[in-house]
Amino acid sequence: MKPLAYVRAGSLDEATAAHAAHEDARYLAGGTNLVDLMKLGVESPATLVDVSRLPLDGVEELPDGGLRIGATVRNSDLAAHPLVRRRYPALSQALLAGASGQLRNVATTGGNLLQRTRCPYFQDLSKPCNKRAPGSGCGARDGVHRDHAVLGHSPGCIATNPSDMAVALAALDAVVELHGAEGERSVPVTEFHRLPGEHPELDTVIRPGELITGVVLPSAAAGLPSLYRKARDRASYAFALASVAAVLDLDGDGTVRRVAIAFGGLAHRPWRARLAEAALLGAAPDDERIARAVDAELDQAQPLRDNAFKVPLARNLARRALTELAARPAPPAGA
Numbered sequence: 477m478k479p480l481a482y483v484r485a486g487s488l489d490e491a492t493a494a495h496a497a498h499e500d501a502r503y504l505a506g507g508t509n510l511v512d513l514m515k516l517g518v519e520s521p522a523t524l525v526d527v528s529r530l531p532l533d534g535v536e537e538l539p540d541g542g543l544r545i546g547a548t549v550r551n552s553d554l555a556a557h558p559l560v561r562r563r564y565p566a567l568s569q570a571l572l573a574g575a576s577g578q579l580r581n582v583a584t585t586g587g588n589l590l591q592r593t594r595c596p597y598f599q600d601l602s603k604p605c606n607k608r609a610p611g612s613g614c615g616a617r618d619g620v621h622r623d624h625a626v627l628g629h630s631p632g633c634i635a636t637n638p639s640d641m642a643v644a645l646a647a648l649d650a651v652v653e654l655h656g657a658e659g660e661r662s663v664p665v666t667e668f669h670r671l672p673g674e675h676p677e678l679d680t681v682i683r684p685g686e687l688i689t690g691v692v693l694p695s696a697a698a699g700l701p702s703l704y705r706k707a708r709d710r711a712s713y714a715f716a717l718a719s720v721a722a723v724l725d726l727d728g729d730g731t732v733r734r735v736a737i738a739f740g741g742l743a744h745r746p747w748r749a750r751l752a753e754a755a756l757l758g759a760a761p762d763d764e765r766i767a768r769a770v771d772a773e774l775d776q777a778q779p780l781r782d783n784a785f786k787v788p789l790a791r792n793l794a795r796r797a798l799t800e801l802a803a804r805p806a807p808p809a810g811a
């Protein structure tokens with residue numbers, strides 16, 4: 477039996493100091509992913525630093541109209557928050573599309589961003605996996621990979637990021653706030669998760685010992701029409717085969733003033749669709765323009781033997797989402 481130490485942090489500095497003082501330490505908040513991985517033997521920390529009681533459980537309205545979400549705000553509470561529902565509906569919808577009610581009641585904002593891939597080879601110690609054991613190979617590439625990536629994958633890893641929430645945050649241009657031994661820093665969500673490249677063991681750009689303290693939703697996206705749509709094998713509870721978060725704001729003449737599109741279920745990180753956005757900006761978003769824009773993005777896809785179906789699935793999701801947003805009346809001022 478491996479001994480496991482437990483430390484309850486009373487402050488941010490206590491948390492980072494405890495993490496630094498204990499070898500092989502992990503932060504624990506909701507534990508909905510970490511504890512599962514410990515049971516499987518994928519994670520085997522020597523110390524758990526409990527950050528769940530830090531004062532990071534609030535949603536604060538910022539002077540410029542944005543929102544700061546504390547890292548330990550529960551997914552259920554965030555999805556139901558009136559300002560999130562009204563100003564950032566894509567985020568509320570994405571949260572409610574993820575996991576089950578019981579899990580959302582426990583899972584936190586910071587933990588959701590840090591959850592690990594559900595690639596079955598990663599979760600099975602008897603299988604090769606470069607993410608779990610660098611250099612051991614990738615069991616999924618020639619194995620079962622129906623759920624895996626079609627964009628941005630590498631020879632070493634074809635895993636997808638499992639978060640719904642992160643896809644909406646990427647489309648909303650949210651920013652992750654971090655606290656570490658070297659102080660505070662902020663990283664846009666679009667740059668927080670990595671593509672696998674030669675180091676699939678690294679999911680994010682977080683530094684050793686750093687702690688997520690919050691996520692800021694910018695005022696620029698507040699009140700704009702946005703939505704999240706997800707395709708999955710089971711309606712009740714399943715990770716995305718493909719999903720899309722979209723924000724679309726039209727000028728008075730019906731042309732696109734602001735657009736943001738992010739795909740989930742297709743890559744090792746939420747995939748911001750910059751080519752599609754560029755093709756829509758300043759144009760009238762009719763069916764043909766939307767179709768061409770989405771195709772421009774998904775033409776980059778490199779599907780594997782068994783997951784080519786994801787490309788038309790994502791294409792149809794994105795087309796439908798953008799068409800729906802383009803048809804909506806403008807929101808009232810101050811929404």
Ligand code: SF4
Pocket residue numbers: 593595596597598604605606607608613614615616617624632633634635676
């Ligand atoms: Fe591991 Fe990535 Fe290959 Fe899955 S896809 S087995 S996580 S290396």
